[in-house]
Amino acid sequence: MHMTIKKRILLLIIPLFLLSGCGSLLLTANFGKENPTSLQVNLVNMIPENHYTPTSPHTINNAQAVQQLYNTVQALPHQASGSIARSCPVDSGLQYQLVFSQGQTVIQKATYHPGGCPSVVIGKSDVRVPDKSFAQTLAQTIGLPVKELFPTFLFSCNTHSPCPSPTP
Numbered sequence: 001m002h003m004t005i006k007k008r009i010l011l012l013i014i015p016l017f018l019l020s021g022c023g024s025l026l027l028t029a030n031f032g033k034e035n036p037t038s039l040q041v042n043l044v045n046m047i048p049e050n051h052y053t054p055t056s057p058h059t060i061n062n063a064q065a066v067q068q069l070y071n072t073v074q075a076l077p078h079q080a081s082g083s084i085a086r087s088c089p090v091d092s093g094l095q096y097q098l099v100f101s102q103g104q105t106v107i108q109k110a111t112y113h114p115g116g117c118p119s120v121v122i123g124k125s126d127v128r129v130p131d132k133s134f135a136q137t138l139a140q141t142i143g144l145p146v147k148e149l150f151p152t153f154l155f156s157c158n159t160h161s162p163c164p165s166p167t168p
Contacts, residue, residue, distance in 0.1 A: 034107045036070050036100035037063040041142050047093030060141055069141045070100050073110055076120055076128035091116030092150070096138070112138065114150055 042057040060066055092115035100108045111121045112130065120128040139146040 034070070034100075034102070035063075036066050036102050036107045037061070038101050039066045039069065039141065040097075040099040040101070042097040042099075044095050044097055045093055046095055058142070060143075062141075065141045066100065069098075069137055070108070072134055072137045073098075073108075073120060073122065073128070076130055076134060079119065079127040079129050088117035089115070094150075096149075 039060040040057055041060065043055045094115060096112040096114070098110045098112060099106055109123065113119045114135065118130050120130050122128060135146055135149055139149050
């Protein structure tokens with residue numbers, strides 16, 4: 001008789017244990033799933049000697065387009081680790097600061113460096129390698145032709161070519 005009570009208790013405990021494990025697994029799968037609904041974009045000139053037409057930060061509220069760009073950023077391949085010698089074209093010093101948000105909550109920050117050897121830095125140190133389709137998706141999301149993602153500077157100041165004097 002004692003054996004049947006133990007078997008019954010065991011038969012009740014096992015399904016409860018399995019169900020509780022599956023439930024937490026299901027919750028874990030949805031926890032952390034981020035769905036940004038807006039994107040703030042700011043074009044920043046990191047080389048003050050290169051003068052570009054000023055731009056204002058702007059916000060994109062098309063949730064579907066923002067989510068597509070966010071997913072594209074997440075899917076970019078990681079930059080190979082270690083010291084790999086690369087020959088990169090001249091870097092224009094421009095970078096796009098991207099802030100993905102859901103309501104007032106910042107989900108993720110990323111910086112797109114389109115010049116030189118292009119890269120996308122997620123957070124502070126997760127370096128990804130963008131391709132042409134990334135540039136197309138970014139341009140489409142912010143409403144620019146792809147060629148306008150890479151503006152040319154108005155003029156550049158250096159020791160060989162000083163900046164024009166503001167006074168005549």
